[in-house]
Amino acid sequence: MKTYIAHRLGIGVLTLFGMSIVIFLLLRLAPGDIVEALFSAGGYVNPEERVAILRELGLDKPLPAQYAEWMGQVFRGDLGKSYRYDVPAWEVIRPLVPVTLELAILSMVVAVALGVPTGVVSAVRQDTGLDYALRVVSLAGLSMPSFWLGMVIILGLVAWLGWIPPVTYVSPWENFWLHLVQFMLPALAVGYRSSALIMRITRSSVLEVLREDYVRTARAKGQTDRVVIWRHALKNAILPVITVIGIEFAFLIGGLVVTETVFNLPGVARFLVQAILWRDFPIVQNLVLFTAVIVISVNLAVDMLYGVLDPRVRYGS
Amino acid sequence: MRTSRRVAGAAALAAVALVLLAGPALAQKSGGVINVMLREDLSQGFAIHESPTISVVWPASPCLNNLVFFDPAKPVESLDTIVGELAEKWSWQDGYRNLVFFLRKGVKWHDGQPFTSKDVKHTFDVVRAAPDAPAKLRLNPRKDWYANIEAIEAPDPHTVVFRLKRPQPSLLLMLASGYSPVYAAHVNPADYRAKCVGTGPFKLKEWKKGEYVEYVKNPDYFVPGRPYLDGLKYIMIVERGTRTAALQSGQLDVAMPGETSKAAAEQLKNAVPQLVVTPVATSVTDNIIMNAKKPPFDNPKVRLAVSYAIDRRALIAAVHQGAGVPGAAMMPRPYGVWGLAEKDLATLPGYGKPADMKARAKKLLAEVGYGPDKPLRVEMATRAIAIYVDMASFVINELKQVGIEATLKQVETAQWHPMATRGDYQIGANLTGLGVDDPDANFYENYACGSPRNYSLYCNEHVMKLFEQQSVELDPKKRLTMVVNIQKKLEEDAARPILDMRLDYFTHWPHVKGLVPHHNIYNFGRMQNVWRDR
Numbered sequence: 001m002k003t004y005i006a007h008r009l010g011i012g013v014l015t016l017f018g019m020s021i022v023i024f025l026l027l028r029l030a031p032g033d034i035v036e037a038l039f040s041a042g043g044y045v046n047p048e049e050r051v052a053i054l055r056e057l058g059l060d061k062p063l064p065a066q067y068a069e070w071m072g073q074v075f076r077g078d079l080g081k082s083y084r085y086d087v088p089a090w091e092v093i094r095p096l097v098p099v100t101l102e103l104a105i106l107s108m109v110v111a112v113a114l115g116v117p118t119g120v121v122s123a124v125r126q127d128t129g130l131d132y133a134l135r136v137v138s139l140a141g142l143s144m145p146s147f148w149l150g151m152v153i154i155l156g157l158v159a160w161l162g163w164i165p166p167v168t169y170v171s172p173w174e175n176f177w178l179h180l181v182q183f184m185l186p187a188l189a190v191g192y193r194s195s196a197l198i199m200r201i202t203r204s205s206v207l208e209v210l211r212e213d214y215v216r217t218a219r220a221k222g223q224t225d226r227v228v229i230w231r232h233a234l235k236n237a238i239l240p241v242i243t244v245i246g247i248e249f250a251f252l253i254g255g256l257v258v259t260e261t262v263f264n265l266p267g268v269a270r271f272l273v274q275a276i277l278w279r280d281f282p283i284v285q286n287l288v289l290f291t292a293v294i295v296i297s298v299n300l301a302v303d304m305l306y307g308v309l310d311p312r313v314r315y316g317s
Numbered sequence: 318m319r320t321s322r323r324v325a326g327a328a329a330l331a332a333v334a335l336v337l338l339a340g341p342a343l344a345q346k347s348g349g350v351i352n353v354m355l356r357e358d359l360s361q362g363f364a365i366h367e368s369p370t371i372s373v374v375w376p377a378s379p380c381l382n383n384l385v386f387f388d389p390a391k392p393v394e395s396l397d398t399i400v401g402e403l404a405e406k407w408s409w410q411d412g413y414r415n416l417v418f419f420l421r422k423g424v425k426w427h428d429g430q431p432f433t434s435k436d437v438k439h440t441f442d443v444v445r446a447a448p449d450a451p452a453k454l455r456l457n458p459r460k461d462w463y464a465n466i467e468a469i470e471a472p473d474p475h476t477v478v479f480r481l482k483r484p485q486p487s488l489l490l491m492l493a494s495g496y497s498p499v500y501a502a503h504v505n506p507a508d509y510r511a512k513c514v515g516t517g518p519f520k521l522k523e524w525k526k527g528e529y530v531e532y533v534k535n536p537d538y539f540v541p542g543r544p545y546l547d548g549l550k551y552i553m554i555v556e557r558g559t560r561t562a563a564l565q566s567g568q569l570d571v572a573m574p575g576e577t578s579k580a581a582a583e584q585l586k587n588a589v590p591q592l593v594v595t596p597v598a599t600s601v602t603d604n605i606i607m608n609a610k611k612p613p614f615d616n617p618k619v620r621l622a623v624s625y626a627i628d629r630r631a632l633i634a635a636v637h638q639g640a641g642v643p644g645a646a647m648m649p650r651p652y653g654v655w656g657l658a659e660k661d662l663a664t665l666p667g668y669g670k671p672a673d674m675k676a677r678a679k680k681l682l683a684e685v686g687y688g689p690d691k692p693l694r695v696e697m698a699t700r701a702i703a704i705y706v707d708m709a710s711f712v713i714n715e716l717k718q719v720g721i722e723a724t725l726k727q728v729e730t731a732q733w734h735p736m737a738t739r740g741d742y743q744i745g746a747n748l749t750g751l752g753v754d755d756p757d758a759n760f761y762e763n764y765a766c767g768s769p770r771n772y773s774l775y776c777n778e779h780v781m782k783l784f785e786q787q788s789v790e791l792d793p794k795k796r797l798t799m800v801v802n803i804q805k806k807l808e809e810d811a812a813r814p815i816l817d818m819r820l821d822y823f824t825h826w827p828h829v830k831g832l833v834p835h836h837n838i839y840n841f842g843r844m845q846n847v848w849r850d851r
């Protein structure tokens with residue numbers, strides 16, 4: 001087990017190294033740089049000033065030197081200085097991380113709370129009216145982009161109630177209930193879409209398991225439906241669902257751009273887009289690297305969960 | 318004698334301004350905080366001198382002061398509406414060659430340091446990039462505004478003299494713009510990108526990047542009894558729908574200048590009838606830039622054909638739902654004082670009967686060899702933002718009707734101005750904001766040979782002389798006539814055909830009092846007279 005984890009961590013570090021090169025090169029291959037963004041905001045370009053700023057920001061150095069400088073900073077725990085804000089990048093990034101993590105976790109809680117039970121019920125009541133209704137609801141969830149749903153929620157609330165959730169971040173220590181309201185609505189918008197996917201995977205997985213011999217044996221032994229479904233069938237059907245949850249969570253970390261924008265939440269994804277538009281390399285590089293760390297960690301956690309949930313899964317010694 | 322009369326006049330004006338600023342204090346209430354809309358984060362922090370965007374001027378203005386400013390209570394801006402801020406009075410001397418400011422005494426920076434004439438000299442030496450300037454700005458978009466300053470002297474702590482190379486009455490207007498605050502000499506100009514040490518009515522409490530800018534009242538502000546409010550919070554909301562919803566729900570008290578379209582204002586008014594909506598000019602024009610250095614637009618007839626082809630009034634109706642006004646280079650009347658009269662406009666390309674105008678365009682194109690059998694094919698570049706693309710799409714349709722087949726090329730924001738400055742385009746649909754409704758500021762920035770903001774690369778030595786002549790003219794009536802003629806000439810040359818000036822439906826809640834939107838989005842953000850009636 002330890003060897004397996006060490007092996008996976010080693011692969012993770014290699015992946016991060018590869019990612020760092022890809023991020024670094026892609027950013028520099030894209031047309032434009034911070035100086036062009038600054039000048040565009042200024043409405044003009046002065047070639048002399050351009051050269052001076054490139055030098056000031058170290059962007060006149062060869063690419064390998066720039067990359068080495070960034071990696072050196074990362075290893076020292078220094079993320080460099082934001083080109084746009086002229087302050088340490090960590091100072092800008094630090095408050096964003098908890099917001100996105102909280103929104104992603106809450107969204108997944110909503111998705112699992114809605115998706116797993118409805119998937120099970122849909123499988124157990126296969127081809128009944130309830131099954132059809134739940135499948136229509138899930139199909140709707142898959143069809144509606146979360147940002148569209150978010151916008152509808154905002155516009156509906158303001159039209160009917162003349163109220164929308166707070167547009168500035170409310171910390172849980174300041175006002176817990178308002179904080180919860182602020183996060184629950186976007187979590188619902190995002191979680192609904194994910195729940196639809198989880199529901200469909202759960203349904204098909206449970207349907208498959210319900211046809212297994214050991215389920216028939218359990219029923220023959222006189223077990224109640226509840227025990228058969230929730231203890232035997234679901235436990236055996238949950239692995240594909242966990243996989244989907246892991247993938248969805250990893251996707252959410254970087255994929256909440258529009259939801260964060262619509263609900264005006266100061267998270268990683270919204271800020272990342274702004275930083276890309278400004279070619280603020282220190283912010284973009286480190287935020288993408290952070291996202292990669294989360295994705296790798298979640299994948300590892302999901303793989304570890306397989307062994308916990310299914311005793312048949314054993315990792316190489 | 319004449320000078321002393323001017324001093325007396327200016328002093329009287331300043332006294333009136335102070336009375337206006339101090340105002341009838343009975344009705345106003347002190348206290349409270351208002352939440353103000355911000356559409357994006359501050360691109361250059363509080364460094365107004367390094368920025369040309371309302372997204373910096375609007376949220377940074379409450380922290381700073383100018384020498385002179387446009388009277389907050391008067392929506393139309395002109396020389397007659399300028400009032401003193403850090404300057405108590407001022408005087409033109411030596412036939413408009415020297416501009417002398419007598420500074421207010423006892424003013425303190427937010428960090429407690431005294432404000433003196435050194436701060437003024439420091440600021441404008443840095444902005445004009447004087448050879449002995451104590452610092453250099455990273456970006457300096459308005460250096461040319463101050464090109465006529467020979468030297469700035471600070472003979473004593475409360476007097477500053479701007480010595481000019483030649484007379485230039487416009488200097489006072491440019492100094493009154495929201496783009497011309499005074500920085501503290503003891504603070505590095507670069508530091509204004511992250512913090513704000515000003516003399517203004519509000520002190521910076523916190524700038525949470527990407528979220529908000531928060532101010533608290535400056536208890537030591539030099540205008541007695543001001544500001545009324547305890548604080549201001551500029552809340553950044555990127556998504557337009559959410560911004561409107563936040564205003565409608567009352568989470569925002571005040572919109573951002575230039576951000577409320579006619580349709581949005583109507584929607585808001587329907588939902589919340591008590592909201593106060595004031596239609597004002599934005600000082601932002603829609604215009605067409607054509608690269609005069611490259612074929613086919615190096616041919617004046619082709620440029621003129623484009624200008625004739627575009628029906629200005631149809632554009633205003635279709636693209637802005639009527640929320641625009643036709644005009645030339647300067648702000649149209651009554652929003653500004655230099656604009657062309659209706660009778661002058663009627664003679665310009667694009668303002669006559671649409672069918673006649675299009676026939677003229679076709680004739681011009683035929684003269685240079687283009688016609689139904691040989692259409693002119695061009696690439697129309699524009700910024701990939703809805704307000705640009707909408708206008709460009711309309712223009713493409715108009716051009717098609719005269720035989721110009723244009724394909725749309727959307728350019729990412731970060732690339733737009735660098736591309737235009739390099740002249741790396743054929744024809745483009747563009748927006749231009751005027752920091753101040755002043756002929757010098759506008760002509761030299763947007764039409765002068767060699768100006769980096771002259772995207773069309775139009776260069777006419779005769780017109781340059783006309784610019785110079787109007788700039789030194791001291792008689793306001795004669796100068797107005799000259800400015801009118803220059804505008805007509807620029808349109809007849811299709812130097813940068815102006816299509817219209819957009820209107821803004823500035824919106825705020827009725828409990829916000831004392832905030833008078835100007836016909837220029839850059840110059841009414843000080844907030845010192847604003848109060849909250851609840």
